[in-house]
Amino acid sequence: MRQKLSLFIIIFISFFISTAINLTAAPDKLLDIITDEMNREMDVLKTQENPPYYICYRVDDVRRYTVSASFGNITNSDESHKHYFTTQIRVGNNVLDNTHELRGDQLSEIFGMLPQNNLLPIDDDEKAIRQIIWNVTNDEYRTAADKFAKVKANVAVKVTAEDTSADFSNDNGKVEYYEEPLNPKDYSFDRTVWEDRLKRYSKILLKEKDIYRGDATVNFSVERKYFVSTEGTKIVQNRFGVRLFVSGTIKANDGMELPLYLSYFAYKPENLPNDEQVIKEVTELVDKLKKMQNAPVVDPYTGPAILSGRSAGVFFHEIFGHRVEGHRQKSEDEGQTFKKKVGELILPAQMSVIFDPSIKSHNGVDLNGYYMYDDEGMKGEKVAVIENGILKNFLMSRSPIDKFPHSNGHGRAQSGYKPVCRQSNLILETTNPLTKEQLRKKLIDECKSQGIPFGYFFEDITGGFTITGRTIPNSFNVMPTEVYKVYVDGRPDELVRGVDLVGTPLSMFSQIAEAGSDYEVFNGTCGAESGGVPVSSSTPSIFVKRIEVQKKSKSQDKPPILPRPGSIPE
Amino acid sequence: MKKKIISIVITLVLGITLSYSQQSNSRDIIIKAVKDELGRNLNNLSLENLKKPFFICYNIHDLKVMSLKASLGAIVVSEVKPYRSLWSRIIVGDYKRTQENFFDPESGGDFVSGFTNDELPLENDYDGIRRVIWKSTDEMYKRAAETYEKKISAINQQKLTPEDSALGDLFKAPVVNKKLSPVKFDFNKTKWESAAKEISGLFGTYPDIYKSEVTITFIQGDEFYINSEETETVFPVTLAAVQVNAYTQAEDGEPLFDQVLYYEVSPEDLPKLDAMKSDVKKMAENLVSLRKAKSFEESYTGPVLFEDQAVGEMLSQRLFSENEGLLAIRKLIYSDPKFLLFANQMMGKSLDDKMGKKILADNLTIKSTPSKTEFDGKKLIGSYQVDMEGVVPPNELTLVDKGSLKTILNSRIPTPKLDGSNGSKRVKFQGSSVTSDIGAGVIDFSFSETLKRDELKKLLIEKAKEGGLDYAIIIRKLKSPASSIKTKMDESSIMSFASGFEKKGSVSKPIAIYKVSVADGKEELLRSAEIGSISLSTLKKIAGSSAQKFAYNTMLSQGGGMSGLFSFAFGFAGSESWNLSGIPSSFIVPDAILIDEMDVQKEKRLITGKLPVVVNPVGK
Numbered sequence A: 001m002r003q004k005l006s007l008f009i010i011i012f013i014s015f016f017i018s019t020a021i022n023l024t025a026a027p028d029k030l031l032d033i034i035t036d037e038m039n040r041e042m043d044v045l046k047t048q049e050n051p052p053y054y055i056c057y058r059v060d061d062v063r064r065y066t067v068s069a070s071f072g073n074i075t076n077s078d079e080s081h082k083h084y085f086t087t088q089i090r091v092g093n094n095v096l097d098n099t100h101e102l103r104g105d106q107l108s109e110i111f112g113m114l115p116q117n118n119l120l121p122i123d124d125d126e127k128a129i130r131q132i133i134w135n136v137t138n139d140e141y142r143t144a145a146d147k148f149a150k151v152k153a154n155v156a157v158k159v160t161a162e163d164t165s166a167d168f169s170n171d172n173g174k175v176e177y178y179e180e181p182l183n184p185k186d187y188s189f190d191r192t193v194w195e196d197r198l199k200r201y202s203k204i205l206l207k208e209k210d211i212y213r214g215d216a217t218v219n220f221s222v223e224r225k226y227f228v229s230t231e232g233t234k235i236v237q238n239r240f241g242v243r244l245f246v247s248g249t250i251k252a253n254d255g256m257e258l259p260l261y262l263s264y265f266a267y268k269p270e271n272l273p274n275d276e277q278v279i280k281e282v283t284e285l286v287d288k289l290k291k292m293q294n295a296p297v298v299d300p301y302t303g304p305a306i307l308s309g310r311s312a313g314v315f316f317h318e319i320f321g322h323r324v325e326g327h328r329q330k331s332e333d334e335g336q337t338f339k340k341k342v343g344e345l346i347l348p349a350q351m352s353v354i355f356d357p358s359i360k361s362h363n364g365v366d367l368n369g370y371y372m373y374d375d376e377g378m379k380g381e382k383v384a385v386i387e388n389g390i391l392k393n394f395l396m397s398r399s400p401i402d403k404f405p406h407s408n409g410h411g412r413a414q415s416g417y418k419p420v421c422r423q424s425n426l427i428l429e430t431t432n433p434l435t436k437e438q439l440r441k442k443l444i445d446e447c448k449s450q451g452i453p454f455g456y457f458f459e460d461i462t463g464g465f466t467i468t469g470r471t472i473p474n475s476f477n478v479m480p481t482e483v484y485k486v487y488v489d490g491r492p493d494e495l496v497r498g499v500d501l502v503g504t505p506l507s508m509f510s511q512i513a514e515a516g517s518d519y520e521v522f523n524g525t526c527g528a529e530s531g532g533v534p535v536s537s538s539t540p541s542i543f544v545k546r547i548e549v550q551k552k553s554k555s556q557d558k559p560p561i562l563p564r565p566g567s568i569p570e
Numbered sequence B: 001m002k003k004k005i006i007s008i009v010i011t012l013v014l015g016i017t018l019s020y021s022q023q024s025n026s027r028d029i030i031i032k033a034v035k036d037e038l039g040r041n042l043n044n045l046s047l048e049n050l051k052k053p054f055f056i057c058y059n060i061h062d063l064k065v066m067s068l069k070a071s072l073g074a075i076v077v078s079e080v081k082p083y084r085s086l087w088s089r090i091i092v093g094d095y096k097r098t099q100e101n102f103f104d105p106e107s108g109g110d111f112v113s114g115f116t117n118d119e120l121p122l123e124n125d126y127d128g129i130r131r132v133i134w135k136s137t138d139e140m141y142k143r144a145a146e147t148y149e150k151k152i153s154a155i156n157q158q159k160l161t162p163e164d165s166a167l168g169d170l171f172k173a174p175v176v177n178k179k180l181s182p183v184k185f186d187f188n189k190t191k192w193e194s195a196a197k198e199i200s201g202l203f204g205t206y207p208d209i210y211k212s213e214v215t216i217t218f219i220q221g222d223e224f225y226i227n228s229e230e231t232e233t234v235f236p237v238t239l240a241a242v243q244v245n246a247y248t249q250a251e252d253g254e255p256l257f258d259q260v261l262y263y264e265v266s267p268e269d270l271p272k273l274d275a276m277k278s279d280v281k282k283m284a285e286n287l288v289s290l291r292k293a294k295s296f297e298e299s300y301t302g303p304v305l306f307e308d309q310a311v312g313e314m315l316s317q318r319l320f321s322e323n324e325g326l327l328a329i330r331k332l333i334y335s336d337p338k339f340l341l342f343a344n345q346m347m348g349k350s351l352d353d354k355m356g357k358k359i360l361a362d363n364l365t366i367k368s369t370p371s372k373t374e375f376d377g378k379k380l381i382g383s384y385q386v387d388m389e390g391v392v393p394p395n396e397l398t399l400v401d402k403g404s405l406k407t408i409l410n411s412r413i414p415t416p417k418l419d420g421s422n423g424s425k426r427v428k429f430q431g432s433s434v435t436s437d438i439g440a441g442v443i444d445f446s447f448s449e450t451l452k453r454d455e456l457k458k459l460l461i462e463k464a465k466e467g468g469l470d471y472a473i474i475i476r477k478l479k480s481p482a483s484s485i486k487t488k489m490d491e492s493s494i495m496s497f498a499s500g501f502e503k504k505g506s507v508s509k510p511i512a513i514y515k516v517s518v519a520d521g522k523e524e525l526l527r528s529a530e531i532g533s534i535s536l537s538t539l540k541k542i543a544g545s546s547a548q549k550f551a552y553n554t555m556l557s558q559g560g561g562m563s564g565l566f567s568f569a570f571g572f573a574g575s576e577s578w579n580l581s582g583i584p585s586s587f588i589v590p591d592a593i594l595i596d597e598m599d600v601q602k603e604k605r606l607i608t609g610k611l612p613v614v615v616n617p618v619g620k
Helices: A003-026 A029-045 A106-115 A127-159 A192-205 A275-293 A311-317 A436-450 A505-509 B002-044 B125-157 B162-166 B189-205 B274-294 B307-317 B339-346 B453-466 B489-496 B536-540 B561-571
Strands: A051-071 A073-089 A118-120 A176-178 A211-231 A234-250 A257-266 A300-307 A351-355 A382-386 A425-430 A454-466 A476-487 A494-496 A498-502 A512-515 A522-527 A531-539 A542-551 B053-071 B074-092 B175-179 B211-227 B232-251 B257-262 B299-307 B363-368 B397-401 B426-430 B433-438 B442-447 B471-478 B510-519 B523-527 B529-531 B543-544 B549-556 B583-590 B591-602
Touching: A029 A051, A029 A127, A029 A211, A029 A234, A029 B339, A051 A127, A051 A192, A051 B125, A073 A127, A073 A192, A073 B074, A106 A127, A106 A512, A118 B074, A127 B053, A127 B074, A127 B211, A192 A211, A192 A234, A192 A275, A211 B536, A234 A275, A257 A275, A257 A454, A257 A476, A257 A522, A275 B074, A300 A436, A311 A425, A311 A454, A311 A476, A311 A498, A311 A522, A425 A512, A436 A454, A436 A512, A436 A542, A454 A498, A476 B363, A498 A505, A498 B175, A505 A542, A505 B489, B002 B125, B002 B211, B002 B232, B053 B125, B053 B189, B074 B125, B162 B299, B189 B211, B189 B232, B189 B529, B232 B274, B257 B363, B257 B510, B257 B549, B274 B510, B274 B523, B299 B307, B299 B453, B307 B471, B307 B543, B307 B549, B307 B583, B426 B583, B433 B591, B442 B543, B453 B510, B453 B543, B453 B591, B510 B529, B536 B591, B583 B591
Parallel strands: A176 A234, A300 A454, A425 A531, B175 B232, B299 B471, B442 B583
Antiparallel strands: A051 A073, A051 A211, A073 A118, A211 A234, A234 A257, A300 A542, A351 A382, A351 A425, A454 A476, A476 A494, A476 A498, A498 A542, A512 A542, A522 A531, B053 B074, B053 B211, B211 B232, B232 B257, B299 B591, B363 B397, B363 B442, B426 B433, B471 B510, B510 B523, B529 B591, B543 B591, B549 B583
C-alpha cells in the first residue's frame, strides 16, 4: 500500500509538474517580451506632442541553410540563425499620417524605402531584446514624427491628390493567431547529404566542354514570424521553404550568354524531387545548352505565340500582377494602368485570375506564395482580381484606394522593409481549357490568317521585370530561355535564341485569346520596393494572337579564349 | 596502462603529422593549380589586334572566420565560415605603360575589376581551382586588353607633363620564393560565446548607457601570391579581435561613444577575461561620467598633451591616411575631363613633392619596421614578412629622419621620387571580404629628446601659463574609426566621409579629453570638444615626448581618398559583413607627446537627436 501511495504521489507530482511546464511554456517568451515592450513604448509616446497612433513590431526568427557547388566542387556550405527586427510607427491619424506620399520629393520616398537592419539576440534574453527594440523604436519614432510634419506641409502646398483615400485602413486589426513553436526536427537539414548531391548535379554540367558556368545551390529556410501591433494583434506563424537551383551557362560564338536553369521548390527538403529525377533533368539541360549554342538568332517579330504554363506564369506576374497591386493605383508617380478599368472586360470571358495566399499547393505542387497572415497582420484572402474576364478587384494592403477601403491580406515585405501590396499565389483559370494540340492548331491558324510563316512557342523563361511608373514608358520585359519557331508548313519546330518578350500591358493583354489545361507552377521570389517576397504562379499554356519580341541585349565578350581546364567526365 | 599512454602519444603524433601534411598538401594543390593555370594563360591568351598579357598574378585568400556578436549578455550572431577566394590581376602592355592607373567612366578603368573576388572551391580540387582561375583570367584579360587601348587613346589626346610621361606603370620587383609556416589556433566558439556574454552582460547594470555590443572576430588562414615573374609566396593571416562599443547621449543630446578594443595575433594573446571585464567596466564608468561632464563651449588654441591610446590613434590617423599621409598616391590618367572634379574630391593628397624637406618636428624619426614581431612583450599585428604583391619589405625603412621626409610607403605602382616598391601593399579586411591597399605594418616613432611623463604635464602647464591661458588640454582617448556602434546619425557621417568632404587632416573625436587647471593641475573631464584639423606644421611643433614607449595595435582605415568610397559602399553591407575593417597595423609610440600649439573647439554637429522619451528598459 505504501509503495502504491508513493507511486501515486510520484505520478501525481510529475503530472502536475509537466502540466505546469506546459502552462508556462505555452506562451511564447519572445512574443510576450515584444508585446510588453511595444505597449510600454506606446504608453509613453502617446503623451508626446506628435503621438504615434499605431505601432507594430515584426520579428522574423530565420534559420537558413545554404550549400552551393560549382562544377562538382563545394563553394559554400553554411547555416545561420538570426532574429530580424522591424518596426513601423504611424504618427498622425489613419486619414493622414507619416506614410503619406511626399509628392515631388522622390529622394525622401527612396530613403523612406531603405530597409531597417536590426538584429535581436537569438536567445530570448529579455533585457537585451528590450534595449535593442527601445533604441530602434526611438529612432523610428523620431523619423516618423519628422516625416509627418513634412507630410502636412506637402499636403498644404500641393493640389488635391487624385486619390484622397486614407493612409491606413480601418480594418479589424485585433487578430490572435498562434502556431506551435518549432521542433528541432522541423529545421534539421543534413548539409553533408546535400553537399554530396549538389556536387553530383553540378558535375554533370562538366560534360559539355563549352559550358563555362555550372552551379547548383540549395537553400532551406525555416522562419518563425512574429507580428504584434498596438491594435491588439498577436500573430506567430511558421514558414518553411527549400529551393534547389541548378544552372548552366554556355556562350554562343557571337558572345551571347545562354543560361538555362532548373528550379525546384518544396516546403520540406524531403519533398524535393529525388536524385534520379534531378540527374535526368540536369542531363537534359546539358543537351539543350549545346543545342542552344548553335541555334539561330531571331529577328524582331510581331505575331502569334504560345506561352507554356511556366512562361505564362511569369508573363502574368509581370504584365498583370504588378499592375493590380493596390498602392500603385494611389501613387501619383505610378502609371495606374488598370485603375479605371474596374468592371470592364480585360481578358476573354472564359478566364479568371485569382490570387490566393491560403492554398499550399496546386495540382500537388507546393506553392511558394502561401501564408496565413500578411506582414501587416491581416489574413491572407483569396482575391478574384479578374472574374470571367472582368476586372473586379485589386490586391490590397492596409493602404486604401478609392472604392477599395480594406485590406485583403496582401501587405507583404521582406524582413527590415515596410510592407506594400504584393502578389501571393497567382492562378489563371479558364472555363474552356484547350488541349495542347488545340492550342497549336489555333496558333497555326492565326499565323495563316495573318500571313506569317511561323509563330513562337515559349517553353521556358528565367524571369522578367516591368516598369509601372509614369515618367518612362509603362512596359514589361520577360526573358525567355527556351524558344521554338513553330512553322505553319509542318516543318519540325526549331530551337532559336536571342529574344526578349516585350510590350506594353494593355495592348498585350487584349491579345490573350485562349488557355490550356496543362497547369505548370512557377515558384520564385519577387523583388520590389518592399524587398524580396516569395510568390508563385500556376498557369496553363496560353495562346496570344500577337506578341512582340525584340533582340536580347547580349554580352559583347567573346567566348572564353582557352578551353576549360580539367577533364570531361564520362 | 603503459600501452595506453604510448598509443595516445602515437595518436597525437600521428594527428599532428596528419594535420600538418593535410595543410601542406592543401597549399601544394593550390600552388600547383595556380602555377599551371598561370602558365597556360600567359602563354596562350591573346586576342586579335590586341596586346597579350605581359604580367599575371593571383592572390588567394584562404581563411576561416569566426564572428560573434553579443549584447547585454545575449548572443546576437554566432558564425564560423570558411572563406576562399581568388583575386586576379592581368596586366597588358609593359612595365612602362599598362592599362592600370587609368580612370574611365564606362569600364571603371582598372578600378571596378580590381575589387571583385571570385569564389574558389572549398575543397582542394586541382581542376576545380583551375576552372575558377581560367574563367576569372579570361574575363580580366579581355577587360585589360580593351582598357589598354582606351588608355593609349586617352594619352594620345592629352598633353602629359614630362614627369607624368616618364612615369612607368609597374615597378619591377625581385623574384621572391617564400613560404611561411601556417599558424593554427582553436577558435573554441563555445568559450568565446560565453566570454562575449559575460563582457556584454556588464552593461546590464548601466541604465545610462543606451546601446552596447561586444563583437569577437577571429581570422585564421593563408594568403597566397603567385605571379608570372615566378614569385611565389604563402604567409599566414591571423587576427583575434575583441571590440566592445557603447553609446549614449548627454542631457543636451550629444551622442557619446566609448570603446575598448583588443587586436591581437591570436586568441591566446588576448588579455584574460577578468582583465577585459575590468577594462570594460572602467569604460562604462567613463561613459556614464562623460554624460555629466561639462560641455566644452570655448575655442582653445594652446598646448595639448596626448597620452596613451590618443597618441597612437592621432599619429596613425593623421600620418597614415590618404590625406597628406606617408602613403603613396598615384595620379591617374582620365579618359574624360569631366571626371577631374570627381577625382579631386576622391583622391587624397600625396606628400611626394615634400620629399627631402622638413615636414615634422626636428627631433622626430619615423621608421617602418615590419619584421618586428613584438615590442615590450606585446605581439604586433602589423608585423609581416612579405606584402600582398610578393614584395619583401626592408626590415627597417626610414620614412622621416629628424623631421625630414625620406620616403613614403608604396606598392609596385610607381609614383615620382620613388624607384621601386618598398613592399607596403597590405592585407585589408572590408565588408566581408579580403582586399589589399597601401598601408602601415609596424611603424616606430622615436624622439631624440625625451622627458618623463610627469615632466611633460609640468611642461604643458608651463606652456599654457606662458601663453596666458587658465587651463591646458590633455587628450587620453580618441574614437577609433575602424570600430564603432551604428546609430541612426551615422548614416550622414558615412556619407560625408565617403564623399571626401571630411576636412583634410582631421582626426576623430576625443572620448577622453580633460581641462587641466594651470593653477593647481586639477583635471576636469570634458565633452563636445573636437580637435581642429592637424596640419603638418602643427606636428612640427612637438614640444616634447615621453621616454616610455608602447605598442598600439589597430585596424587602420586610411580615411578619405578612394578607400573612403569603398568604405561607404561596404557601410551599407549591413548584417552580413564582418565586424572588422581596415589594415592590421601596429604603432610603437611614446606614451605621451606634447604639441606646442593646436586648436580645440566645440564640436560642430549638423544634427543632434533628442533624448529618448521612453526610459531605457535596462534598469527600469
